[in-house]
Amino acid sequence: MIPYKHEPFTDFSIEENRKAYEEALKTVEGYLGQDYPLIIGGERVTTDDKIVSYNPAKKDEVVGRVSKANKELAERAMKVADEKFNTWKKVNPEVRADILFKAAAIVRRRKNEFSALLTKEAGKPWNEADADTAEAIDFMEYYGRQMLRLKDGMPMESRPGEFNRYDYIPLGVGVVIPPWNFAFAIMAGTTVAAMVTGNTVLLKPSSSTPVVAYKFIEVMEEAGMPAGVINFIPGSGAEVGDYLVDHPRTRFISFTGSREVGLRIFERSSKVSEGQIWMKRLIAEMGGKNSVVVDNDADLELAAQSIVKSAFGFSGQKCSAGARAIVHQDVYDEVLERSIALTKELVVGDPTDFSNKVGPVVDQAAFDKIMKYIEIGKKEGRLVAGGEGDDSTGYFIQPTIFADVDSKDRIMQEEIFGPVVGFTKAKSFDEAIEMANNTEYGLTGAVITRNREHIEQAREDFHVGNLYFNRNATGAIVGYQSFGGFNMSGTDSKAGGPDYLQLHMQAKVTSETF
Numbered sequence: 001m002i003p004y005k006h007e008p009f010t011d012f013s014i015e016e017n018r019k020a021y022e023e024a025l026k027t028v029e030g031y032l033g034q035d036y037p038l039i040i041g042g043e044r045v046t047t048d049d050k051i052v053s054y055n056p057a058k059k060d061e062v063v064g065r066v067s068k069a070n071k072e073l074a075e076r077a078m079k080v081a082d083e084k085f086n087t088w089k090k091v092n093p094e095v096r097a098d099i100l101f102k103a104a105a106i107v108r109r110r111k112n113e114f115s116a117l118l119t120k121e122a123g124k125p126w127n128e129a130d131a132d133t134a135e136a137i138d139f140m141e142y143y144g145r146q147m148l149r150l151k152d153g154m155p156m157e158s159r160p161g162e163f164n165r166y167d168y169i170p171l172g173v174g175v176v177i178p179p180w181n182f183a184f185a186i187m188a189g190t191t192v193a194a195m196v197t198g199n200t201v202l203l204k205p206s207s208s209t210p211v212v213a214y215k216f217i218e219v220m221e222e223a224g225m226p227a228g229v230i231n232f233i234p235g236s237g238a239e240v241g242d243y244l245v246d247h248p249r250t251r252f253i254s255f256t257g258s259r260e261v262g263l264r265i266f267e268r269s270s271k272v273s274e275g276q277i278w279m280k281r282l283i284a285e286m287g288g289k290n291s292v293v294v295d296n297d298a299d300l301e302l303a304a305q306s307i308v309k310s311a312f313g314f315s316g317q318k319c320s321a322g323a324r325a326i327v328h329q330d331v332y333d334e335v336l337e338r339s340i341a342l343t344k345e346l347v348v349g350d351p352t353d354f355s356n357k358v359g360p361v362v363d364q365a366a367f368d369k370i371m372k373y374i375e376i377g378k379k380e381g382r383l384v385a386g387g388e389g390d391d392s393t394g395y396f397i398q399p400t401i402f403a404d405v406d407s408k409d410r411i412m413q414e415e416i417f418g419p420v421v422g423f424t425k426a427k428s429f430d431e432a433i434e435m436a437n438n439t440e441y442g443l444t445g446a447v448i449t450r451n452r453e454h455i456e457q458a459r460e461d462f463h464v465g466n467l468y469f470n471r472n473a474t475g476a477i478v479g480y481q482s483f484g485g486f487n488m489s490g491t492d493s494k495a496g497g498p499d500y501l502q503l504h505m506q507a508k509v510t511s512e513t514f
């Protein structure tokens with residue numbers, strides 16, 4: 001087995017790579033608007049009711065029409081997955097891991113096509129789409145290897161005349177509910193983690209990005225995944241989501257998404273349904289309201305670049321986005337001015353064009369919500385960049401900066417999930433860390449400083465799951481910066497980390513006397 005290394009990002013400064021991406025966009029354009037069925041036990045099931053996936057940059061362009069499950073179809077999928085678990089759990093972990101390695105190889109060969117599909121379906125600029133696909137490959141390569149590491153359990157002490165073993169066994173049927181914003185990486189990562197550990201899966205993708213999920217299931221089938229192991233059941237969160245979360249045969253739920261939906265699932269999944277013989281396990285990775293802290297002794301150009309990248313990468317639609325800039329009063333004006341200048345260089349537009357580095361937000365509801373927050377921001381702070389939106393052809397919002405806001409203001413506390421950042425002045429580094437901790441979230445953070453003592457202070461006191469020094473707050477890499485947050489950011493499951501797979505299994509100890 002080759003040691004794990006993350007998938008390299010594509011260098012689009014090379015003309016050949018740009019041409020290949022343009023070709024891939026044409027390939028994807030060739031299959032826009034097609035119909036996609038549900039997949040239950042390998043069987044294609046077509047429904048009259050459809051989820052229509054639109055291109056957020058061209059709101060009339062249909063990416064695909066995907067069949068929509070209802071409660072009856074969700075029940076059918078549950079029965080199939082429950083039955084399939086009896087055989088899948090006994091399949092050798094090496095065979096399960098092998099499917100992931102093959103699937104990773106298939107995706108690697110079609111990397112640009114998957115990324116181009118993300119550009120169309122999720123509105124991702126090229127580099128963001130490329131990173132999303134690379135992360136999906138990483139999850140498969142990394143979790144495959146982690147399963148091989150865990151397949152023989154953990155060492156146990158034994159005494160003379162006694163043989164003790166500590167083994168991991170799968171849980172049962174897992175309901176996997178991913179978000180739309182890492183439509184490939186998080187969808188694939190959460191699904192394969194559940195599957196490679198010997199569980200069967202009901203995948204309910206986000207209704208904004210179901211086509212890329214369907215294409216991924218096709219890859220898994222091509223890689224040898226048996227029918228019924230992963231069942232593809234797009235549907236409404238309120239109908240299919242609630243039904244499966246409440247279902248007595250659901251053994252665990254792997255959710256990634258908003259705080260609001262995460263807490264709903266947390267509450268519902270804790271209730272015991274009739275006939276249920278276990279406490280459901282819940283992995284819930286939720287939102288963030290993340291800060292970039294700038295010290296008075298810092299590289300100020302790096303600080304401004306880190307703020308702008310953290311705030312506006314993928315239009316701020318990352319749970320890791322740095323939506324709060326907390327800057328020491330000694331360098332506040334300089335960092336703000338430079339951040340405004342860098343922000344004004346960003347070109348907003350249809351991300352199929354490589355020169356547009358900021359694409360649309362995902363849909364009308366997101367556009368309306370973000371524009372509402374921009375109005376709130378105008379009352380709470382000083383608008384110094386952006387502030388405008390245009391939803392005539394797609395959902396475009398200019399990267400927006402508010403200066404001189406209070407760290408307790410609404411735009412500094414509530415997750416906007418769009419290209420909006422607020423600047424707050426701190427009197428000292430201590431106060432900056434206090435402010436950074438004063439939200440209910442605890443996902444990511446960044447500190448820009450040259451001061452070693454302040455690095456160590458932040459390492460201890462800045463209470464987030466992923467803390468970065470002298471860089472941006474986004475872009476965790478599988479196996480290098482495993483990902484997950486504290487407090488209302490979720491269960492800190494650390495996706496892409498060395499103990500993530502164990503969350504999908506239970507440990508069994510056997511003790512033999514001889």
Ligand SMILES: NC(=O)c1ccc[n+]([C@@H]2O[C@H](COP(=O)([O-])OP(=O)(O)OC[C@H]3O[C@@H](n4cnc5c(N)ncnc54)[C@H](O)[C@@H]3O)[C@@H](O)[C@H]2O)c1
Nearest residue numbers: 178179180205206237241242257258261285286287288319
């Ligand atoms: N912490 C992380 O790792 C992480 C990663 C990505 C995104 N996020 C968060 O996700 C959010 C953005 O994603 P989103 O808009 O897709 O989130 P969302 O909460 O609206 O939806 C997430 C998923 O939940 C489903 N859902 C909706 N209602 C449901 C219900 N009642 N029962 C079951 N499922 C239901 C949706 O269909 C979707 O598949 C942001 O808050 C972002 O911070 C967190």
Ligand SMILES: N[C@@H](CCC=O)C(=O)O
Nearest residue numbers: 318319320474475476483
């Ligand atoms: N893991 C991603 C964020 C996922 C949430 O949107 C990052 O580190 O930027």
